[in-house]
Amino acid sequence: MDTLISNLSLGLSVALGLQNLALAFLGCLVGTLIGVLPGVGPVATIAMLLPITFSLDPTGALIMLAGIYYGAQYGGSTTAILVNIPGEATSVVTALDGHAMARRGRAGAALGIAALGSFFAGTVATILIAAMGAPLTRVALLFGPSEYFALMIMGLVFAVVLAGGSLLKAVAMIMLGLLLSTVGTDLETGDQRMTFGQPFLWDGIDFAVLAMGVFGVSEILRNLGQSEDRDVVRGAISRLLPNRKELRQSVAPVVRGTLLGSAFGILPGNGAILAPFASYAVEKKLAKDPSRFGKGAIEGVAGPESANNAGAQTSFIPLLTLGIPANAVMALMVGAMTIHGIIPGPQVMTGNPSLFWGMIASMWIGNLMLLIINLPLVGLWVRLLKVPYRLLFPAILVFCCIGIYSINSQPTDVLLIGLFGSLGFLLIRFGFEPAPMLLGFVLGKLMEENLRRALILSRGSLSTFVTEPISAGLLAVSVILLVIALVPNIRKGRDKVFSE
Amino acid sequence: MSKFSRRIFMAGVAASFALASGSAQAADWPQRPVTVVVPQAAGNSPDVLCRIITDKLSRALGQQFIVENKAGAANVVGMQSVARATNDGYTFVFATSAALVTNPYTIKALSYDPIKDFVPVAMVAKSHHVLLVNPKVKANNLAELIALEKQAPGSLSLAVDGPRNISGLIAQAINKDAGTKMVLVPYNTISNAVQDTISGRTPVTIQSASVVEPFIKDGSLRPIAVAGNQRIASLPDVPAISETLKSVELQGWFMIMAPAGTPAAIVETMSKAVAKAIAEPDVLERAPTLGFEMEKGDNTTPAGAKSFLAAQYAYTGQILKELGVEPN
Amino acid sequence: MNEIKNATGRSTIRAPQNLAGGLALVAVAALALWQLRDLTAGSLSEMGSALMPRALAVGLGLMGLALAVSAFLRPGLIIERTELxxxxxxxxxxxxxxxxxxxxxxxxxxxxxxxxxxxxxxxxxxxxxxxxxxxxxxxxxxxxxxxxxxxxxxxxxxxxxxxxxxxxxxxxxxxxxxxxxxxxxxxxxxxxxxxxxxxxxxxxxxxxxxxxx
Known part of the structure; x- marks a missing residue:
């Protein structure tokens, strides 16, 4: 405990230096900016800013880059709530109830609870990293291909719980998402799968392209036909920030989300993306009235947002202690570290304590800054929604086009958001929900990869998934969750049969 | 339009531009910002190296050198765009060995020709790969590893970043030369491959030297051999593969190139500037942490780079043919 | 919000939305299978590139079929007209x-x-x-x-x-x-x-x- 306090105070003394404080603020500001611009992701921006950091000292450079990362994470939720465009896989869930809240005139409450929940989650996760970072390193090594595959199966079960409508349709959407994730060059054989001979499909479909299409563009297409409800957000906004009742409803989901997020974030290989989905599924199951979900339940924003942020923080554990980046942004951070002559890994903590603890302390500072930057902005964002829709939607559309183009400089990506926009529009017409499809898509690649790897390692024996204890445990939990999710559905189905 | 007539058309466009602006002479090149295309995603090590070099070039030549990432389709997107770019000396490409000497043998109907569509400017760097094992594996050198494998053929799993990437090709070449049957397990993220080797799921792996340095230092991975035919400075005690097996000289490297037909004088100026940039002390200091050995001497001239490319092109083709790799 | 309109009358197609949705899924599945026609599925120890996508496409097609058939059995929503x-x-x-x-x-x-x-x-x-x-x-x-x-x-x-x-x-x-x-x-x-x-x-x-x- 004493070492924890002395470590944290060393960290704070580094992070509270005037220059580092300014860099953290700058990073969070830039991050928030690129987060709210749909499509422009942290990867592209951090890569552009890398040369600027050459002239900074390593600690300052990393503090700034980390600020961009949190800022972008949080900014992505802002667009999800305001205009239903999830910028990151982790904000898909936020779009569900967050945007529904915005339509009911509670955008301010949704944004506010997202900021407060994230700050709480960030604080807890920072302490967790400081206290348990080193021992938690071992957890990552327990997860191999079969464990990851089992984890992904659990994720698919969350997707089933997530869906509001018909079970058959939800499962069909998950399958469609999984199928879309297999488009592109096969890692193992180099075969081109379902690419129609087009090189721009060789690398598969970009998440941002799919999400922007089926959420953002299809939302615009849908709104064009419904003149009566699209200006709903212009209705009276009673109170900008969450009221007492909403705050009370959010406390427990925030705590649960923080715990779930911290746990998933520790897993390398992007385990953190599951956290918000898990949190949403849990909140929906625990709610007295699950039917509120999808229509603007504040628990559906508070829980997943906290989980998202906690996961974003704890995913630094595998990076800092094991040198293993959990996702593309983390991989860039490794690049930044190596440029400055620091090789991430177990020695950083002992060999360069001021950098290590300075960065951990700056995580908390970064979260505080996000709160300071974003709470005043809530008013601005909400006012933005008062712009008449006839002017708002062309602006959103052009931002989407520019953003998506800037990711890879590929005009074909822009064409694809049009294509997926029409697809999403049709799917909604036919009564399907796009959210389970996106989750299927996100999990699909990881699932296939790990399934194949696990089977190569076991030389073709399927029993590997049940003989490995962790994988067996995860699969058992998945089955139990599935049963819990299905039972009310089956009963409801039966009731319907009886009532006919 | 056929490729040939397109090139004539492009040359015409370029010529009319040259007339219009009255520039494009090597003497006053560069007059405006120069684009260097990286056919890889922003932020990975070739991109970082390219940004370090262009930073130097911008200062040395007094015009901004802009890095443009055109990633995708195993380098094809970026290479193709430069192959078709105006050859006025304002577009270059930071080409990888995969794009230049592997793709022609692994991709059917490749949309660019690495020899005819480009003119080499300068070799920039080589990257080194290391064969490593989990410390519990009872083998201290390559010969012992081969013997261990032969006791139970097909029992060892070897983590690589894809069977057709450089590490996968090295692994296949080892299997073929030594007569072993190590099973290749493809990973598309380096981190997962390293993690599974540290935990012992895949006892053997082949990785870029820079990536695994910390794990060698703290003892969680043991280096067995360095790919290629000579030892490297950062791991002087680790033998080269060629000390045990028939030399496998497959390695990763990077070369700056221009579209074919770029004025020779501009290529020459650029080549000299690059050679100077990659010899600067701070570049030499940063290179090893990124896993690169900067090139010097003859290979950094256009003629030297050209003959290096031709030799590598022929050599890789021969190895891939021996391994039975077919384009698809 | 979408206005909920049930299919009225005693037409044989009781859920037009589900019929169209089901058929669309079948079409996507067919397209995927056609694109995968030249690839091999391999075995469990050496999964080919086609195994997973083909299995998913078949599953998707079956679900689409089930949905389309259910449109004749159970009442559901109609497809709203849209201004194009x-x-x-x-x-x-x-x-x-x-x-x-x-x-x-x-x-x-x-x-x-x-x-x-x-x-x-x-x-x-x-x-x-x-x-x-x-x-x-x-x-x-x-x-x-x-x-x-x-x-x-x-x-x-x-x-x-x-x-x-x-x-x-x-x-x-x-x-x-x-x-x-x-x-x-x-x-x-x-x-x-x-x-x-x-x-x-x-x-x-x-x-x-x-x-x-």
């Missing part, structure tokens, strides 16, 4: 932006790159016309105002590699002018133009109201 005029214009705006932002080759034809300065405002106007409430002058003001904002934000501030000016113009900038300087000056001019359009628009509507009153 709006969506078509929005998609047209996206396509316009995609093919003009930088030189784009379709077969033998190459569309010249127009850059952000032209692609963005035209796309805004095309998309804006998608709604019946569109007012042309207002849209022009929006396009003129938003474009310099995007140019400064993406091109200058974030330094993203997006073409700002038409490809053919870049060579003809005056000597010694950097692209950034030209960018800033053009942005200022466009913003000024926005103010002019906005003010005249406002005056026009006031005078319209005046004449009505």
């Amino acid at each position: 005029h709006g969506p078509v214009l929005v998609l047209l705006a996206i396509v316009f932006f995609a093919v003009t932002i930088r030189p784009f080759a379709i077969g033998p034809v190459t569309i010249p790159g127009l850059g952000l300065i032209i692609s963005a405002p035209v796309a805004i106007v095309i998309a804006g016309l998608a709604t019946p409430e569109a007012r042309f002058r207002e849209l022009v003001a929006l396009a003129l105002g938003l474009t310099p904002f995007c140019m400064l934000m993406f091109g200058d501030l974030l330094n993203l590699p997006i073409p700002i000016f038409p490809a053919s113009l870049i060579g003809s900038f005056p000597d010694g002018w950097s692209q950034k300087a030209v960018l800033r000056i053009t942005s200022a001019v466009m913003l000024a133009a926005t103010v002019v359009v906005f003010v005249t628009d406002r005056q026009k509507s006031i005078s319209d109201q005046g004449s009505e009153g």
Whole structure:
């Protein structure tokens, strides 16, 4: 405990230096900016800013880059709530109830609870990293291909719980998402799968392209036909920030989300993306009235947002202690570290304590800054929604086009958001929900990869998934969750049969 | 339009531009910002190296050198765009060995020709790969590893970043030369491959030297051999593969190139500037942490780079043919 | 919110939405299987590239079939009619932006790159016309105002590699002018133009109201 306090105070003394404080603020500001611009992701921006950091000292450079990362994470939720465009896989869930809240005139409450929940989650996760970072390193090594595959199966079960409508349709959407994730060059054989001979499909479909299409563009297409409800957000906004009742409803989901997020974030290989989905599924199951979900339940924003942020923080554990980046942004951070002559890994903590603890302390500072930057902005964002829709939607559309183009400089990506926009529009017409499809898509690649790897390692024996204890445990939990999710559905189905 | 007539058309466009602006002479090149295309995603090590070099070039030549990432389709997107770019000396490409000497043998109907569509400017760097094992594996050198494998053929799993990437090709070449049957397990993220080797799921792996340095230092991975035919400075005690097996000289490297037909004088100026940039002390200091050995001497001239490319092109083709790799 | 309308009457198709949805899924599955026709599935120890996608496509097709069949058995929702005029214009705006932002080759034809300065405002106007409430002058003001904002934000501030000016113009900038300087000056001019359009628009509507009153 004493070492924890002395470590944290060393960290704070580094992070509270005037220059580092300014860099953290700058990073969070830039991050928030690129987060709210749909499509422009942290990867592209951090890569552009890398040369600027050459002239900074390593600690300052990393503090700034980390600020961009949190800022972008949080900014992505802002667009999800305001205009239903999830910028990151982790904000898909936020779009569900967050945007529904915005339509009911509670955008301010949704944004506010997202900021407060994230700050709480960030604080807890920072302490967790400081206290348990080193021992938690071992957890990552327990997860191999079969464990990851089992984890992904659990994720698919969350997707089933997530869906509001018909079970058959939800499962069909998950399958469609999984199928879309297999488009592109096969890692193992180099075969081109379902690419129609087009090189721009060789690398598969970009998440941002799919999400922007089926959420953002299809939302615009849908709104064009419904003149009566699209200006709903212009209705009276009673109170900008969450009221007492909403705050009370959010406390427990925030705590649960923080715990779930911290746990998933520790897993390398992007385990953190599951956290918000898990949190949403849990909140929906625990709610007295699950039917509120999808229509603007504040628990559906508070829980997943906290989980998202906690996961974003704890995913630094595998990076800092094991040198293993959990996702593309983390991989860039490794690049930044190596440029400055620091090789991430177990020695950083002992060999360069001021950098290590300075960065951990700056995580908390970064979260505080996000709160300071974003709470005043809530008013601005909400006012933005008062712009008449006839002017708002062309602006959103052009931002989407520019953003998506800037990711890879590929005009074909822009064409694809049009294509997926029409697809999403049709799917909604036919009564399907796009959210389970996106989750299927996100999990699909990881699932296939790990399934194949696990089977190569076991030389073709399927029993590997049940003989490995962790994988067996995860699969058992998945089955139990599935049963819990299905039972009310089956009963409801039966009731319907009886009532006919 | 056929490729040939397109090139004539492009040359015409370029010529009319040259007339219009009255520039494009090597003497006053560069007059405006120069684009260097990286056919890889922003932020990975070739991109970082390219940004370090262009930073130097911008200062040395007094015009901004802009890095443009055109990633995708195993380098094809970026290479193709430069192959078709105006050859006025304002577009270059930071080409990888995969794009230049592997793709022609692994991709059917490749949309660019690495020899005819480009003119080499300068070799920039080589990257080194290391064969490593989990410390519990009872083998201290390559010969012992081969013997261990032969006791139970097909029992060892070897983590690589894809069977057709450089590490996968090295692994296949080892299997073929030594007569072993190590099973290749493809990973598309380096981190997962390293993690599974540290935990012992895949006892053997082949990785870029820079990536695994910390794990060698703290003892969680043991280096067995360095790919290629000579030892490297950062791991002087680790033998080269060629000390045990028939030399496998497959390695990763990077070369700056221009579209074919770029004025020779501009290529020459650029080549000299690059050679100077990659010899600067701070570049030499940063290179090893990124896993690169900067090139010097003859290979950094256009003629030297050209003959290096031709030799590598022929050599890789021969190895891939021996391994039975077919384009698809 | 979607108004819930059940299929009425005793028609054999009791849930048209499900029928169409089911058939669409079958079509997607068929397309995927056709694309995968040349790839091998392999075995469990050496999974081929086609195993997983083919299994998923078959599963998707079966689900689509089940959904389509259920449309004859259980009552469900009808498909609402849609005005196609709006969506078509929005998609047209996206396509316009995609093919003009930088030189784009379709077969033998190459569309010249127009850059952000032209692609963005035209796309805004095309998309804006998608709604019946569109007012042309207002849209022009929006396009003129938003474009310099995007140019400064993406091109200058974030330094993203997006073409700002038409490809053919870049060579003809005056000597010694950097692209950034030209960018800033053009942005200022466009913003000024926005103010002019906005003010005249406002005056026009006031005078319209005046004449009505």
